Amino acid sequence: MAREILTRLLSSLLVLWLVSVIVFMLTALIPGDPALTILGENATPEQIAEVHAQLGLDQPLVARYFQWLTAVLSGDLGQSLFSSQTVAGAIASRITPTVELILFALVLSLLIGTAVGVISSIRPRSVLDRAIQTLSSVGIAVPNFWLGAMLIAIFSISLAWLPSGDYTAFGDDPQRWARNLTLPVIALAAGGIAEIARQSRASLIDVQEMEFVRTLKAKGLDPVTIKLRHVLRSAMIPVVTVAGLQVNRLFGLSVLIEAVFRIPGIGSLLVSSVFTRDIVMVQGTVLLITCVVIAVNLVVDLSYRWLNPKTV
Amino acid sequence: MTRLSRSVLAATATVASLALFAGCGSSASGSDADSGSSSAPITVGYSTDGGQNYDPAKAGNQYVSVYLLPTYDSLLSVDDAGEVGASLAESFELSDDGKTLTLHLRQGVKFHDGAELTADAVKKNFERSMNGEGSVLKADFASVESIDAPDDSTVVIELENRDAAFLSALADRAGMMISPDALDSPDLDLQPVGAGPYKVTEHLPGSSITYEKFDEYWNPDHAGTPKLTLKMIVDPEARLRAISTGEIDIAALGQDQGAAAEQAGLSVTAMEPMTMPLMIYLNMKEGSPLNDPQVRRAISLAIDRQGISETILEGNCEPTGQLFTQDYWAASPEVQVPERDVDEAKKLLAEAGYADGFTMSLSAISAAPYRVIAEAEAAQLAEIGIDVDLQISEPTKVVSDFNGQKTTDAYTSLWPGATDPAKTFASLYQPTGLFNPGAYEDEELLSLLEEGRSAATQEDRAAAYAKANERAADQVVQIPICSSKALRAEKAPVTGIGLTAAGTVDYSEISIEE
Numbered sequence: 046m047a048r049e050i051l052t053r054l055l056s057s058l059l060v061l062w063l064v065s066v067i068v069f070m071l072t073a074l075i076p077g078d079p080a081l082t083i084l085g086e087n088a089t090p091e092q093i094a095e096v097h098a099q100l101g102l103d104q105p106l107v108a109r110y111f112q113w114l115t116a117v118l119s120g121d122l123g124q125s126l127f128s129s130q131t132v133a134g135a136i137a138s139r140i141t142p143t144v145e146l147i148l149f150a151l152v153l154s155l156l157i158g159t160a161v162g163v164i165s166s167i168r169p170r171s172v173l174d175r176a177i178q179t180l181s182s183v184g185i186a187v188p189n190f191w192l193g194a195m196l197i198a199i200f201s202i203s204l205a206w207l208p209s210g211d212y213t214a215f216g217d218d219p220q221r222w223a224r225n226l227t228l229p230v231i232a233l234a235a236g237g238i239a240e241i242a243r244q245s246r247a248s249l250i251d252v253q254e255m256e257f258v259r260t261l262k263a264k265g266l267d268p269v270t271i272k273l274r275h276v277l278r279s280a281m282i283p284v285v286t287v288a289g290l291q292v293n294r295l296f297g298l299s300v301l302i303e304a305v306f307r308i309p310g311i312g313s314l315l316v317s318s319v320f321t322r323d324i325v326m327v328q329g330t331v332l333l334i335t336c337v338v339i340a341v342n343l344v345v346d347l348s349y350r351w352l353n354p355k356t357v
Numbered sequence: 358m359t360r361l362s363r364s365v366l367a368a369t370a371t372v373a374s375l376a377l378f379a380g381c382g383s384s385a386s387g388s389d390a391d392s393g394s395s396s397a398p399i400t401v402g403y404s405t406d407g408g409q410n411y412d413p414a415k416a417g418n419q420y421v422s423v424y425l426l427p428t429y430d431s432l433l434s435v436d437d438a439g440e441v442g443a444s445l446a447e448s449f450e451l452s453d454d455g456k457t458l459t460l461h462l463r464q465g466v467k468f469h470d471g472a473e474l475t476a477d478a479v480k481k482n483f484e485r486s487m488n489g490e491g492s493v494l495k496a497d498f499a500s501v502e503s504i505d506a507p508d509d510s511t512v513v514i515e516l517e518n519r520d521a522a523f524l525s526a527l528a529d530r531a532g533m534m535i536s537p538d539a540l541d542s543p544d545l546d547l548q549p550v551g552a553g554p555y556k557v558t559e560h561l562p563g564s565s566i567t568y569e570k571f572d573e574y575w576n577p578d579h580a581g582t583p584k585l586t587l588k589m590i591v592d593p594e595a596r597l598r599a600i601s602t603g604e605i606d607i608a609a610l611g612q613d614q615g616a617a618a619e620q621a622g623l624s625v626t627a628m629e630p631m632t633m634p635l636m637i638y639l640n641m642k643e644g645s646p647l648n649d650p651q652v653r654r655a656i657s658l659a660i661d662r663q664g665i666s667e668t669i670l671e672g673n674c675e676p677t678g679q680l681f682t683q684d685y686w687a688a689s690p691e692v693q694v695p696e697r698d699v700d701e702a703k704k705l706l707a708e709a710g711y712a713d714g715f716t717m718s719l720s721a722i723s724a725a726p727y728r729v730i731a732e733a734e735a736a737q738l739a740e741i742g743i744d745v746d747l748q749i750s751e752p753t754k755v756v757s758d759f760n761g762q763k764t765t766d767a768y769t770s771l772w773p774g775a776t777d778p779a780k781t782f783a784s785l786y787q788p789t790g791l792f793n794p795g796a797y798e799d800e801e802l803l804s805l806l807e808e809g810r811s812a813a814t815q816e817d818r819a820a821a822y823a824k825a826n827e828r829a830a831d832q833v834v835q836i837p838i839c840s841s842k843a844l845r846a847e848k849a850p851v852t853g854i855g856l857t858a859a860g861t862v863d864y865s866e867i868s869i870e871e
Contacts, residue, residue, distance in 0.1 A: 075754070076754045076757050076758060076762070077753035077754050077756075077757045078753075078756075078757045078761040079753075080761075081753075081756050081757060081760055081761055081791075082408060082417075082418075082753060082756070083408065083410070083415075083417050083493075084417040084418075084493055085408075085416075085417030085418030085419060085421075085493070086418060086419060086772070086773060086784055086791060086792065087417075087493075087496070087775070087780055087783065087784050087791065088417065088493075088760075088791045089496060089789060089791070090789055092493060092495070092496075093761075096491075099490065099491060125409070127408055127409055127410055128408075128409050128410045128546045128547060128562065129543055129544045129545075129546050129547060130409070130544075130547060130562050135562065138561060138562075139561075197598065201598070201602045202598065202601060202602060205602065205603075208602060208604050209595075209598045209599060209601075209602045209604065210595060210598070210599060210604070211588075211599070211604055304592070305595075307590060307595055307599070309561055309563065309564035309565075313563070314563065317406075317563055320751055320752070320753055321753060322753055
């Protein structure tokens with residue numbers, strides 16, 4: 046186990062390094078000069094040259110990358126090109142909304158998706174099952190940002206039940222916090238609910254046709270106990286895998302949802318940093334996201350042992 | 358699941374739903390107090406974060422002024438007639454030769470951190486702006502030879518030569534006073550410390566900034582909301598949604614959003630900045646067709662200014678032939694609005710040797726309405742045989758291509774304005790100007806600009822600049838299209854929103870009408 050974790054950590058470091066190289070080079074190569082953004086419409090050639098020198102933008106790309114890497118290895122993620130805001134500070138100030146969004150969307154996806162999968166698997170190929178499968182396909186196909194816009198149109202603009210966007214911290218106003226998060230969480234969770242519902246349905250149907258289930262039935266155990274205590278646990282491995290992939294997917298989708306609902310999270314920080322070519326901020330944010338994805342994948346893999354040691 | 362646990366679950370869900378939807382049907386107001394009271398806090402949705410750097414000496418672009426004005430007062434003020442007046446300096450004198458400026462500071466002015474405004478504080482601010490790393494104000498101080506503080510309330514500035522624009526600069530960022538105790542603060546750009554009517558109490562970069570009234574503000578007549586929040590909502594549709602659903606009190610609108618806002622039942626107000634034209638900036642480099650005034654004249658005649666204003670901008674942009682509105686002090690009353698004339702444009706192109714037309718690139722940012730405007734301009738130029746390669750992209754790339762790499766022939770956008778016309782002229786007409794990437798030089802025009810800068814009186818300046826505008830229009834150095842209005846939507850009637858001489862919206866005296 047320890048050896049496996051060590052191997053995984055080493056390969057994770059390699060992945061992190063590769064991601065940092067690719068993202069740095071790609072961002073630096075996109076046309077755009079941060080100096081012009083900093084200096085505005087009255088910039089003179091001398092000022093532009095001065096800013097290039099101050100920010101190291103006149104140095105070779107490789108040199109700039111290694112300067113950044115050296116700083117990161119000593120614990121310094123750097124500072125925005127445009128202000129004194131540190132990358133760590135920016136991430137710290139924006140991570141809570143993103144974590145809340147992803148966490149609630151994931152929990153919602155797991156709870157509702159699994160429940161729908163269980164219901165669907167009770168009588169496979171029944172009318173209810175087919176209806177659920179159709180809805181799942183729709184849920185997977187519908188773009189989350191479109192769904193977000195529709196939810197705003199209905200619940201914010203037409204019905205005026207919920208706000209169309211923004212974010213309030215829980216400590217400032219718990220009720221407003223909950224109201225602000227409701228629609229974005231639903232928009233973000235919809236695809237995940239559909240995917241988990243499909244996966245759990247398929248997995249449950251497979252497991253409940255296994256011999257050990259027939260044995261349990263023959264022993265006289267009631268169907269609900271068989272389903273929830275034995276079948277569900279064995280069926281959860283693929284579902285856990287899908288849930289792990291959901292985290293990666295949710296991170297990507299949160300960028301769009303944060304834009305639609307004006308949530309000041311990591312996703313919107315990343316987007317605005319790319320648009321302004323704040324390469325240092327982009328690097329730091331991508332590193333963070335990559336670390337989270339790697340950690341989640343590790344947890345998912347390790348959870349297989351607990352769910353069913355025989356499958357490891 | 359047991360019957361008891363099902364009941365608990367149902368009860369929990371019911372209570373949670375009631376708590377969540379309490380207040381359903383009422384707007385989620387950005388204001389905490391009752392509307393209709395002048396003591397109500399106000400939330401404004403603005404269109405840009407201005408670059409997220411709110412240090413007056415390091416904040417480059419004009420739009421950041423919206424965030425600076427509530428919290429930083431300047432030494433001087435300037436009105437629409439270009440006349441410079443008092444502010445933190447209660448009076449000033451300029452010597453007859455224009456080379457010595459003496460400022461007499463107002464007594465008892467406090468900064469937000471308790472420091473006092475003294476001559477020494479002013480000197481430190483100036484030195485930081487002139488010599489500090491990252492300062493974007495060095496050009497404003499180019500004519501300054503020395504700064505002296507003979508006593509606590511007097512500052513004497515010696516200039517190399519008369520520089521009329523310097524006084525205007527002291528009414529803008531160069532004159533914005535930062536607390537001397539905060540000048541070395543590493544996060545000054547995120548936590549401004551000025552002597553203005555509001556102090557910054559909360560700031561989430563890129564998202565919102567909150568100001569609260571400064572109790573020790575030097576001007577007892579200042580009236581304004583006790584709490585002002587500026588939210589940065591870049592997407593114009595999101596801004597309109599936010600005010601439609603009551604999440605903000607005021608929204609800055611695009612010129613093409615007035616009708617939609619009125620349809621949503623909102624009150625729409627238009628202000629008229631005098632120095633914010635919609636432009637087609639040109640790269641007039643040697644060897645390019647655009648280097649020829651005849652070609653530029655043809656392009657100008659091909660553009661349907663009225664059509665763009667009425668069809669795309671809902672009439673919120675007055676067609677113009679110069680950079681300023683005619684009532685601006687530096688404008689020319691003689692410059693006429695070019696009437697669209699496709700036949701004349703074709704004739705001019707043929708006389709210039711381009712009877713078969715030519716190809717040019719035109720860029721615009723992808724945000725509405727600029728993309729649509731660029732498409733209209735491209736279609737209009739196609740009518741006279743100019744094949745336009747339209748390059749619509751995000752702002753950083755567009756600016757980099759036109760101003761930085763200088764690979765684009767033309768760029769259509771809104772000029773953000775400037776407190777003094779000298780700055781606008783420098784950027785658009787000087788060979789080193791950022792918006793003159795082809796380094797085009799018109800000797801007569803440059804001579805008039807120099808005359809304006811060194812003029813002894815405001816009248817002389819106005820006369821020189823009027824002639825400069827006429828020369829620029831005659832030679833079609835850059836192509837102004839129309840003078841843009843600044844629109845806003847309001848939930849309830851507000852007072853106190855003004856425009857600076859640069860055309861920047863000033864929220865520093867805003868309050869909701871009783």
